[in-house]
Amino acid sequence: MSEQTTATSLSELKNLVAGTPAAGEASAAPREPKKDQFGRSYATGRRKNAIARVWVKPGKGTVEINGKAASKYFARPVLRMLIAQPFLVADRYQQFDVYCTVVGGGLSGQAGAVRHGISRALTNFEPGLRPILKKAGFLTRDPRVVERKKYGKAKARRSFQFSKR
Template identity: 80%
Template sequence: MSENQTTNSLADLKTLVAGTPAGEGLEGTAITREPKRDAQGRSYATGRRKNAIARVWIKPGKGEIVINGKPQATYFARPVLRMLLAQPFLVADRYQQFDVICTVVGGGLSGQAGAVRHGLSRALTYYEPGLRPILKKAGFLTRDPRVVERKKYGKAKARRSFQFSKR
């Protein structure tokens, strides 16, 4: 079959794909990604969760995490939030191998911690593309789409009605 031939049915497509040099179709092909690093050797990514947006830079180091100019233990006082930040490194087996600098705006502390985790995961995949399948399987690269529902007119909150009075 020629390269410019059009397929009219799925059977034609199957024979066209079976004839490719990869053998049994397109399953054997793999995308090779190159690391994205700036002049200082850092990788940058943006993470989002609820209304929080985190800009994250990572570079090889001793494992120091600085958020909005403060150390991680000061900014996120709750241990659960600090555990959230460590998850991408633990899953990728890179704990305390990278220094992290990030700025976070919007939302509350929980949303900000989730945004930093999302940004960290993305920055790790930019720094080491081989970590992408591990972090993807753990679900750290997926942006959590849940956001607060807006308040509707005629309602007390988003869905809550005013108290009904019969008399």
């Protein structure tokens, strides 16, 4: 059995705790990259009702979504900027090819799902990028979804117009 010691002051407690590894240090071993036989990393991204399956591999920077180029699939520049953000933050722009299939939701939700998937796939390919992408908030799934319609209401919260007569 291990012997128990009691600390009578904060400095003694600090010395006792100094010998034990912290919660974050226990898993501080470097993570191994996750790659398939083709040298790609896979991840799933989600946003609203959209789900994106994303494969990332080293290349010239081409992004293909559902068999189309990103500039054709996401015609709005804001959406293309959204999916490029993980590469820009990680300083890996034009260094990876992305192949992606995305289903569900609208274009805005799909772009958010692709961004989430790219960020997760990059951390699988290069685990050292995780702190940078985590700090930027790209690894957190955005939990906001459309509120459901309630009975007796015109929409989720909007009431029908009141008529006095």
